[in-house]
Amino acid sequence: MWRDLLPLGRHSASRGYRRYAWTGADADCRAWFRAQAEARGLAYEVDRNGNQWAWAGDPADGDAVVTGSHLDSVPDGGAFDGPLGVVSAFAALDELRGRGARFGKPLGIVNFGDEEGARFGLACVGSRLTAGRLTVDQARRLTDGDGITLPRAMEAAGYDPDAIGPDPERLDRVGAFVELHVEQGRALDLSGDPVGVASAIWPHGRWRFDFRGEANHAGTTRLTDRRDPMLPYAETVLAARREAGLAGAVATFGKIAVEPNGVNAVPSLVRGWLDSRAADQARLDTVVAGVEKAAREYAAAHGVDLDVVRESFTPVVEFDHVLRDELTRILGTDSDLTVPVLGTGAGHDAGILSGRIPTAMLFVRNPTGVSHSPAESADEDDCVAGVLALADVLEGLACA
Known part of the structure; x- marks a missing residue:
């Protein structure tokens, strides 16, 4: 998966990524997501705000457990910010199927659109619209540097801009959202831990x-x-x-x-x-x-x-304490893994959704702490540790 995704939207000169919302690079990433979903026999759909979903089980059953992140980037961004969470979501599902896990709840994987806000200047547009934290009128007034409005960009990419808006019925079906993300800082590197749990997002x-x-x-x-x-x-x-x-x-x-x-x-x-x-x-x-x-x-x-x-x-986002404590409890059963709880100054879709549904985050160690740069990195062993931790969490939350 990582090899297939790696060249998409990569700029040859900077070696960074320019995966801006509703562009050709964004379309390539969306095609990659759909291919991953269909290869696993998952039900694939795009919601009214352009967010992509892949389902094991019927979300209409409710109390679904969802994981994922985003695939877009800042200008000349790194490979891990966002995509690591999406790749890890599919990999965690593969791990659970390999374990023979049986899901007692619907399990969803999501790619939220335009998280970075690189094109229209506002972060987390897809999740903000879905949660009702961005009005339709505000969204329609968003323009990029060339004066192209968000509705025009969506229409040019083949999506219906007249459909955008709050999606309470969809969120009401979700019981928990867990986002895995590369750490944007060095707290885990300094503590020597491969994986951490988020406590809060700074205002x-x-x-x-x-x-x-x-x-x-x-x-x-x-x-x-x-x-x-x-x-x-x-x-x-x-x-x-x-x-x-x-x-x-x-x-x-x-x-x-x-x-x-x-x-x-x-x-x-x-x-x-x-x-x-x-x-x-x-x-x-x-x-x-x-x-x-x-x-x-x-x-x-x-x-x-x-x-x-x-x-x-x-404003400050305190992640759901019950869900956060459940994550630390699940991961604490592995005697070889210590999981520190840490805050972050970076915004995420999980933070936007936290006012509507219980959300939590897992961080994977970034050895340099560099982010929003081509130098952003994570070691393969730590990425695997993140996948296994996410699989354990999903098994604890969604499996019978």
């Missing part, structure tokens, strides 16, 4: 900072006559690092758009996106407020206007 969000100045000639405009938005933007980037360090949080300006974007022109607009995350809401609020205050002071000092827009926000 996090994305804010757009629009610095508006005045376009002018780079060679003839005196420094004192300029209203250059790049200067307060640069100072704000440094302020974000400073504020995050003081609060024990993280803050990153990782995306920027400049107009007119000419080498010999003073910009008229610098638009930067802030991603910030913290262990609790108070610290996150402190960081963002500090960054915005500094940005407004810098903008005023340079004669530049500033607009700040919160584009997305996810």
Whole structure:
């Protein structure tokens, strides 16, 4: 499975992945998922929001146990973020069938669409729509960098954009969702454990900072006559690092758009996106407020206007304690495996769904801690340990 999936959407120059929602690479990944489902005799379906499902048993029976993740990527992302959870889901099913396990509940495998938000700027679109945490009107207003709306992109890919929206009947049939994911950090590497259980997802969000100045000639405009938005933007980037360090949080300006974007022109607009995350809401609020205050002071000092827009926000997610404790109990029966419980600053579909159904997460060790990069990695032995842990969990939750 891994060999078949590996070349899909891979960029030859960067060696990273560009599996953006509703593109050709996304279609290839979706075809791979369907082929895996059909090869195992699973019932395959696509829901109203473009998420793919594969079923062993009839989901209409209710109290289903579902596992899976996503197949899309950030720009030039790594191979493991998302796909490891989907590959491991199919592999865990194979393991259970090899054990002769008999399912007492329906078992589902899912590929949620557009988890990374690389194309339309909002993460977890597929799961947000399904859980009713993104309205239809909001979804229809999403556009990519070329001005193509989400509905147009879905229609071009052969899907019906008029069908999107909340899917409560589907979620009501799910009793538990367990997502396996490569760890995006080094906690497991430092503890020496191949697998961990998630405790919570930090509150996090994305804010757009629009610095508006005045376009002018780079060679003839005196420094004192300029209203250059790049200067307060640069100072704000440094302020974000400073504020995050003081609060024990993280803050990153990782995306920027400049107009007119000419080498010999003073910009008229610098638009930067802030991603910030913290262990609790108070610290996150402190960081963002500090960054915005500094940005407004810098903008005023340079004669530049500033607009700040919160584009997305996810509050702290405490995974279902009963389900989390059940996972640790199931995995704790293996005397050779210690399973630490750890928090994460990364968002996931499991976090989005947690308000509607019991969710939990398993993490697989990442030896470098690098993620959202071609250098993202996981050792084969740890991936196998993750599959076996997921199989044990699914057996404990879904089997008679």
